[in-house]
Amino acid sequence: MNYSQPTTHHLPIKFGVIGCGRIAHRFMQGLPEVPGASLAASWSRRAETVNAFAGQYGGIACSSLDELLASDIDAVYLATLPDSHAEYCIRALHAGKHVLCEKPATINLPQLDKVLAVVKETGLLFMEGMKPPFYPLYVKLKKHLKSDPIGDVGYVRAGSSVADISNDHPNFSYELAGGSLMGIGIYEAFLAIDWLGSTQAVQAMGHFGPTGIDTFAIFQTKHSGGYAQVYTGFDLHGKGDALISGTLGHITIHKNWWNPGRATIDYLDGRSVEINEPFIAGGLNYETIHFCDLIRNCATESPIIPHEMSRQMIAMIDEARKQVGLKFIGE
Ligand SMILES: NC(=O)c1ccc[n+]([C@@H]2O[C@H](COP(=O)([O-])OP(=O)(O)OC[C@H]3O[C@@H](n4cnc5c(N)ncnc54)[C@H](OP(=O)(O)O)[C@@H]3O)[C@@H](O)[C@H]2O)c1
Structure with missing residues (x-):
């Protein structure tokens, strides 16, 4: 694995955005906070989408993926839906572009392994956009635990069920x-x-x-270090916090834990420590800063979201989907 250090020299990084929907707008909200980074080009399936995007943020509005990949960009931010991630990652890598790919990186592990084979062949950077560990709260929490630990962590409980997503959402x-x-x-x-x-x-x-996807699921997992119990859904309104339990205390990452801004650590000795670190600019800026540093350090993967982490995440979802009975087209 290649490790990277934050850089102080901000060699310019030009991004091409693929798929100009909701999350791509949030990516653009954060981009001004990423030193040295800029939007150079964008492409989306519908011309009106990309034209509106380029009109709002600048850069070239491309009429095809080939045009985007042939343009003067260093990296792509892939923000389409998971059905097209594997194909577009591979095309971008073959065109010599580094890839920051929205989560989930692919539909399943076999697809991800095909992408990672091309990463290996091309020597370019590939990172899944798994944002929580880059948020200031998460970073500060981990730092705090180094000097004031909660002992051996053995249990994680987390949930997120959001009942206010409209039925036409992807x-x-x-x-x-x-x-x-x-x-x-x-x-x-x-x-x-x-x-x-x-x-x-x-x-x-x-x-x-009614649309044939899981609208509520729970899964519990056994790990080398302990156990996790989680829920996820769209038809019940859930709380969205996370509990992390250790032998000397427990952490609550308050809702919504995947956009963390506040945590409480309750220690066995009665102390309670509050950590407040609000995020700015939508929050995707932190992972993008890291991604740009990795490019500048010629890394092919992130030490925080390494390829093996992406493999294990999708493998867990593959197994949960199998048990729930959800197979996608082509599986
Ligand atoms: N990190 C986060 O916080 C976060 C939050 C939400 C979502 N996500 C992830 O981000 C991804 C996108 O989600 P979203 O909510 O932004 O979806 P979305 O609003 O539907 O945006 C996706 C856009 O990509 C374009 N598109 C879709 N399929 C395409 C294809 N095959 N080729 C070219 N363009 C295509 C569509 O635009 P046109 O068809 O109009 O061109 C659409 O507007 C998903 O993987 C999701 O899991 C991440």
Whole structure:
């Protein structure tokens, strides 16, 4: 694995955005906070979408993916839906571009392994956009625990069920590889693996909505370091905080834990420590700063979201989907 250090010299990084929807706008909200980074080009399936995007943020509005990949860009931010991630990652890498790919990186592990084979062949950087560990709160929390630990962490409990997503949202689309496990469960897979280590067993249950995707699921997992229990859904209103338990105390990352801004650590000795670190500019700026530093350090993967972490996250969701009974097209 290549490790990278934050750089102080901000060699310019020109981005091409693929898929100009909701999250791409949030990416652009954060980009002014990323030293040296700029938008050079964008492409989306519909001309009106890309024209509006380029009109708002600048850069070239491309009429095809080939045009975008042939343009003067260093990296792509891939913000389409998971059904097209593997194909577009591979095309971008073959065109010599580094890839920051929205979560979930691909529909399943076999697809991700195809992408990673091309990463290896091209020697370019590939990182899944798994944002929580880059937020200032998460960074400060981990730093605090180094000097004031909660002992051996052995249990993680987290949830996110958001009942206010409209029915035409891609999360409800079977064809676009939606569902609560893919949309939100992937964050919880991250949390479990980050605190508890590699996955050893998965048990999942869930139910489907009328569009054929899981609208609620729970899964519990066994890891090298302990156990996790999580829920994810679109048809119940859930709390969205996270509990991380250790032998000497527990952490609550307050809602919404995947956009963290506040945590409380309760120690066995009665102390309670509050950590407040609000995020700015939508929050994607932190992972993008890291991604740009990795490019400048000629890294092919992130030490924070390494390729193996992405493999383990999607493998966990693959197994949970299998147990819930959700197979996507082509699987
Ligand atoms: N990191 C986060 O906080 C976060 C939050 C939400 C979502 N996400 C992830 O971001 C991704 C996108 O989600 P979203 O909510 O932004 O979806 P979205 O609003 O539907 O945006 C996706 C855009 O990509 C374009 N598109 C879709 N399929 C395409 C294709 N095959 N080729 C070219 N363009 C295509 C569509 O634009 P046109 O068809 O109009 O061109 C659409 O507007 C998903 O992977 C999701 O899981 C991440």
